[in-house]
Amino acid sequence: MADPTPAPAPAGAVPAPAPAPAPSACGPIDAQAWRLYLDVLEAGGRVAADALPAPQRPALAGLLRTGLLMLDGHDDSYLAVNPRFVADTLGTEMNAEATRLLNRAERLAADLEPLIAAYDSVPRPAGPVPADLQITGREHIRQRIAQLGSACREEALTSQPGKPLPAALELSLRQELPVLRRGCRILTLYQPAVLTEPAVIRYAATVTRAGGEVRLLDEPFQRTLVFDRATAVVPAAEDFSRAAVLSDPATVGMIVANFERDWARAERVPWHSLLDSDPTRTASAQVGRLLAAGLTQKAIASRLGLSERTVAGHISRLRDLHGAETLFQLGWLMRREKPGA
Numbered sequence: 001m002a003d004p005t006p007a008p009a010p011a012g013a014v015p016a017p018a019p020a021p022a023p024s025a026c027g028p029i030d031a032q033a034w035r036l037y038l039d040v041l042e043a044g045g046r047v048a049a050d051a052l053p054a055p056q057r058p059a060l061a062g063l064l065r066t067g068l069l070m071l072d073g074h075d076d077s078y079l080a081v082n083p084r085f086v087a088d089t090l091g092t093e094m095n096a097e098a099t100r101l102l103n104r105a106e107r108l109a110a111d112l113e114p115l116i117a118a119y120d121s122v123p124r125p126a127g128p129v130p131a132d133l134q135i136t137g138r139e140h141i142r143q144r145i146a147q148l149g150s151a152c153r154e155e156a157l158t159s160q161p162g163k164p165l166p167a168a169l170e171l172s173l174r175q176e177l178p179v180l181r182r183g184c185r186i187l188t189l190y191q192p193a194v195l196t197e198p199a200v201i202r203y204a205a206t207v208t209r210a211g212g213e214v215r216l217l218d219e220p221f222q223r224t225l226v227f228d229r230a231t232a233v234v235p236a237a238e239d240f241s242r243a244a245v246l247s248d249p250a251t252v253g254m255i256v257a258n259f260e261r262d263w264a265r266a267e268r269v270p271w272h273s274l275l276d277s278d279p280t281r282t283a284s285a286q287v288g289r290l291l292a293a294g295l296t297q298k299a300i301a302s303r304l305g306l307s308e309r310t311v312a313g314h315i316s317r318l319r320d321l322h323g324a325e326t327l328f329q330l331g332w333l334m335r336r337e338k339p340g341a
Contacts, residue, residue, distance in 0.1 A: 028066045029059075029063065029068065030059070030062060032056075032059040033058075033060075033063050033066075035059075036056055036059040036060065037068050037080065040069065040080045045080040046077050046079050046080070048076070048077045048078075049071075049076045049077060049078060052078075063078075064078075066086060068083065134236055134243070134244050134245075135245060136241065136242050137241065138240065141240075141243045144233070144243070144245060145175075145233060146175055148225075148227045148231055148233070149176070150175075151227070154185065154229075155186070155227075156176075156179060156186045156187070156226070156227055156228075157187050157224070157225070157226040157229075157256065157259045157263075158186065158187065158189065158224070158226075159188075159221050159223055159262070160188060160189065160190055160223060161190075161191055161220070161221055161222070162223075163193055163194055163197055164194075166199040169200065169202075169203040173203060173206060176207060176210075177206075177210055180207070180210040180211045185211075185212075185213075186211075186212040187213050188207065188213070188215070189215055189216075189221065189259070189263065190214065190216055191216065191217065191218065191221075192286050192303070192304060193303070193304045193306070195216070195269075195274070195283060195285075195286055196286075196306070201274045202275065204269070205271040205272050205275050208272070214269065214271065215267060215269065216266060216269055217265060217266040218267070218290075218303070219262070219265070221258075221262050222234065222258075223235055223240075224255055226252065226259065229252065229256050230252060231246070231247050232245075232246040232252045232256075233245055233246075284317060284318060286304055287300055287311055287315060287318065288314075290303060291315065291318070291327075291330065291331050292331055294331065297327075
């Protein structure tokens with residue numbers, strides 16, 4: 001068990017304490033309080049109350065609040081407390097608070113169930129929203145997408161070209177898993193370049209396990225989201241700082257038709273079997289597939305979002321694997337290995 005007693009004043013000289021880390025590493029106290037604690041240790045673990053100037057009073061308050069200093073009632077001096085004891089105490093309190101928050105989070109949906117039922121029972125307009133919207137700002141766009149997802153009752157269609165950021169994938173999971181648990185269908189399209197991204201593979205495996213579907217389409221397509229075949233969200237600026245929320249039936253119907261055309265051509269992927277695979281091997285397989293299709297090294301790099309040097313490395317490993325002396329021979333050998341070739 002950690003020692004809660006204050007640091008004793010040594011009889012001889014006190015060794016210099018270890019250098020303080022950067023202020024960002026000071027944990028529950030700020031940099032000024034951190035330095036004051038080290039000064040108290042240098043003074044033998046005790047400092048008289050009247051020895052602290054006014055500018056150090058905020059730092060003193062922080063140390064007293066966290067328990068790193070305690071008041072000695074005999075002579076109104078302050079004693080340094082063992083940080084191990086403080087860490088144990090604060091850690092226990094934080095763990096208890098985290099448990100309370102988790103319990104509240106688990107009860108939240110049940111507590112709000114009457115309001116959820118009331119919201120779902122309100123009739124929705126049969127026709128389209130009178131006017132389409134343009135939303136500016138990524139945060140506002142995310143909020144609008146979250147609202148549409150929470151109101152989704154049957155189906156969400158998503159086309160996501162490029163490589164999403166891990167933070168965006170985590171946000172997508174938080175929004176999509178509850179939708180899937182309600183029995184809605186979620187179909188997501190990515191491009192093959194995501195096979196080099198472990199975060200995407202984990203995301204796709206999680207969504208698939210929950211009942212969603214994620215496919216790959218080796219063609220260019222536009223970023224779109226469609227909810228219940230009634231509302232679509234598409235970019236309205238190249239940097240994705242603006243989005244258009246569309247509700248015109250003809251426009252949304254055309255977007256849905258394009259998605260269904262792409263979905264039918266897209267490739268199914270055994271995401272769970274890729275969870276423990278080496279992304280480098282997965283990328284090499286994609287390079288080989290495109291090479292067998294007749295693409296050049298530059299075209300492959302552009303298609304997969306890789307540098308030409310990286311593609312060249314994959315091709316070199318494939319040539320060694322297949323015993324090919326030239327790029328043409330490698331492409332010919334890999335075409336022979338394709339099913340039905």
